[in-house]
Structures are given as structure tokens and as C-alpha cells.
Amino acid sequence: MIEIDGAYGEGGGALLRISAALSTLTLKPVRITNIRANRPKPGLMAQHLNALKLVAMMSNASYSGLDIWSEEVLLRPESIRGGNFKVDVGTAGSVTLILQAAMIPAAFADSRVELILKGGTDVRWSPSVDYLENVTLPTLRSMGYRAEIDLIQRGHFPRGGGILKAIIDPIKKLKPLNLLDLEIDKIKGISHAVKLPEHVAVRQAESAEKILAEEGFDADIKVQHSDDGFGPGSSIVLWMDGKTRIGGSAIGEPGKRAEIVGRKAAEELLYHISRGAAFDKYMGDQMIPYMALAGNSRIKTAELTQHTLTNIYVVEKFTGKDFRVDGDLGDVAEISVN
Structure with missing residues (x-):
């Protein structure tokens, strides 16, 4: 039985998702206690609950504690199976974070995994579907990972209702990942608006392009507009489109001018570029399980975060691998594992 302190490090949802994913992959039972203990509302929220239930289904696991606001859960996986799975968060909870939990074991299932996830596709505190498709997945594919996603409908806070389809084919082994320095390449992006005037997406894109141009970068940002969706919302995602992938993004909010949203995304990308690292601070923590x-x-990574250190803590528990981190929190850091 692997024991995980849910209050360790940043003590949030990432620790839950990685623990459940690796429990499923390794078929090692896990007990997670003190779930989100340091948050204003401790325990499982809808997004976390659905991620855990999904990996439990994928592994024919027995479990206890999978309830809203539960602060302790136990999973006993039996085997990793492919098949078709559907999850409806029922809120604007992030479907990309739920997918992150499923992606780790799904790659090693006995057959193809097909997922239909309903919830938030473009919400705060999580990678948007465009970031997942254009930053995360290309990097994983370079390691031999086999997955495709299809955005059926976008979902924004507070109504959710987005629909994402993912198909993951099984593999035998991942290729090692060795990328250190950023290679400057073409900047691309997607600026979208749903059930809002099209000029919102246009202004987001133009604002980002202006900021990037002032620093000597051209950008090809596609504008997407639709009146189909569960509720209104907008976002913009930018990325460096080369061998190394780093991103910058921002979510539109009521009362926030589109120009500010575009500027924020551009400034985040420029920050990551300025650090000269092959991975932005978000990819730095996402890659930890796959590296092991x-x-x-x-x-x-452009910035060593507490999320990254927390993921290392969990991954070492399940895999027995020892990570080496050269760098301090907030600084550029090299991370390696044998």
C-alpha cells in the first residue's frame, strides 16, 4: 500500500491525479489522506472526484471515499483495460485535467482507450484544450505516445458544457526525453470567442501580435468564432511551434478587456522565451511522470515550481526512480532521472 499525504507540497489536485494515475499504471493500491487540506474548501471537488472515478473504471478498481468533499480515498486497482469511457463533470471543472490523469495509464492499457469528457475546456487554473493539443501532445508524441483529441464543443466558466473526445492507443515503451535549451521558431496561436462578438477574439489576437512584434517576433494567430456553445467565453493560447514547445495563455473574463487578455498571453510566452529553457513552467511538471x-x-524548465516538486514526490513513491533537480524554486532548473 502506497501512502500519500494529500497536504504535501502544493497539496492540490495534481497530487491526487498523479497518485491515482500511477496507482492504476503500477497496480499498486494507494491511500491518499489530508486531501487538499490547506485549501479553503478541503476534500474532493467534482473535477477531482471524476478524475479518480475514471481511472478507477479503467483499472477495475475497488475503492472507498470517492465522494464530494471526502478527505481520504483508497484505490485498489486490478488491471488496466481499454474501452470506451464517458465522464460528465456536471460543472465547468476542467476536462483537460481529468484527461491528464487518464493519459498516463491509458498508454499502457490492453487496447485502445476512447474518452468522451464533458465540462470545462477553457477555464482558469488548468491547461486549455488548445494548449494540450499544441504544446503537451506534440512533446509526448516525440516520446512515442499515441493520442489524438477532438474538440467537439468548448465549455467555459461557469456553465461548462464543453465536450472533448480523446483516443489513446497503447504502446510498449516511451522513448527517453532529453531537451534542455529553447530553439526559437515560429510563434502560432488560437484566439477564440464563443457566444460573444467576433471582435473579442480579433482584439485578443491583435493585442498579442502587437506585444510580440515589439520584441521582434512575428506570430500567426488564428481567430475562431462560434455561436454554438453552452455559455459565453473566450481565451487565447500562444506557442512556439518547433522541436521545443513552450506556451502562453489567458482566459477572458467578464469586465476584462480583450486587449488585456491578449497582452497577458503574449507576456507569459515572452517570459518563458526569456528563460531560454526547452519547457515552460507548466510543461515542466507535466513531464515528470513520463520521464520516470x-x-x-x-x-x-523555465521555472521550477512547487507543482513540479510535488509531482516528483509522488512519482518517486510509485516508481522507485530518483530524480535530480539542479536549481531553486522560481529559477530555471534542470531535472533528470535515470
Whole structure:
């Protein structure tokens, strides 16, 4: 039985998702206590609950504590299986974060995994579907990961209702990942607006392009507009489209001018560019489980975050691998594992 202190490090949902995903992958039972203990509302919220239920279904697991606001859960996985799975968060909870939990074991299932996830596709505190498709997945594919996603409908806070389809084909082994320095390439992006005037998406894009141009970068940002959706919302995602992928993004909010949203995304991307690392601070923590599974991997991240250190804590517990981190919190850091 692997024991995980849910209050360790940043003590949030990432610790839950990675623990459940690796429990499923390794078929090691896990008990997670003190779930989100330091949050204003401790315990499982809808997004976390659905992520845990999904991996439990994928592994024919027995479990206890999978209830809203539960502060302790126990999972006993039996085997990883492919098949078709559907999850409806019922809120604007992030479907990309739920997918992150499923992606780790799904790659090693006995057959193809097909997922239909309903909830938030473009919400705060989580990677948007465009970031997942254009930053995360290209990097994983370079390691041999096999997955495709299809955005059926966008979902924004507070109504959700977005629909994302994912197909993940099984593999035998991941290739090691060794990427340190950023390679400057073409900047691309997507600026979208749903059930809002089209000029919202246009202004987001133009604002981002202006900020990037002032620093000497051209950008190809596609504008997407639709009146189909569960509720109104907008976002913009930018990325460096080359061998190394880093991103910058921002979510529209009521009362926030589109120009400010575009500026925020551009400034975040420029910050990551200025650090000269192959991975932005979000990808730095996302890659930790895959590095351990592949072995002999080394990356440089634009900023060492508490999320990254928390993920290392969990991954070492399940895999027995030892990570080396050269760098301090908030600084550029090299992370390696044998």
C-alpha cells in the first residue's frame, strides 16, 4: 500500500491525479489522506472526484471515499483495460485535467482507450484544450505516445458544457526525453470567442501580435468564432511551434478587456522565451511522470515550481526512480532521472 499525504507540497489536485494515475499504471493500491487540506474548501471537488472515478473504471478498481468533499480515498486497482469511457463533470471543472490523469495509464492499457469528457475546456487554473493539443501532445508524441483529441464543443466558466473526445492507443515503451535549451521558431496561436462578438477574439489576437512584434517576433494567430456553445467565453493560447514547445495563455473574463487578455498571453510566452529553457513552467511538471516511465531523461524548465516538486514526490513513491533537480524554486532548473 502506497501512502500519500494529500497536504504535501502544493497539496492540490495534481497530487491526487498523479497518485491515482500511477496507482492504476503500477497496480499498486494507494491511500491518499489530508486531501487538499490547506485549501479553503478541503476534500474532493467534482473535477477531482471524476478524475479518480475514471481511472478507477479503467483499472477495475475497488475503492472507498470517492465522494464530494471526502478527505481520504483508497484505490485498489486490478488491471488496466481499454474501452470506451464517458465522464460528465456536471460543472465547468476542467476536462483537460481529468484527461491528464487518464493519459498516463491509458498508454499502457490492453487496447485502445476512447474518452468522451464533458465540462470545462477553457477555464482558469488548468491547461486549455488548445494548449494540450499544441504544446503537451506534440512533446509526448516525440516520446512515442499515441493520442489524438477532438474538440467537439468548448465549455467555459461557469456553465461548462464543453465536450472533448480523446483516443489513446497503447504502446510498449516511451522513448527517453532529453531537451534542455529553447530553439526559437515560429510563434502560432488560437484566439477564440464563443457566444460573444467576433471582435473579442480579433482584439485578443491583435493585442498579442502587437506585444510580440515589439520584441521582434512575428506570430500567426488564428481567430475562431462560434455561436454554438453552452455559455459565453473566450481565451487565447500562444506557442512556439518547433522541436521545443513552450506556451502562453489567458482566459477572458467578464469586465476584462480583450486587449488585456491578449497582452497577458503574449507576456507569459515572452517570459518563458526569456528563460531560454526547452519547457515552460507548466510543461515542466507535466513531464515528470513520463520521464520516470521512459528513464534516462533530462529536461530544462523555465521555472521550477512547487507543482513540479510535488509531482516528483509522488512519482518517486510509485516508481522507485530518483530524480535530480539542479536549481531553486522560481529559477530555471534542470531535472533528470535515470
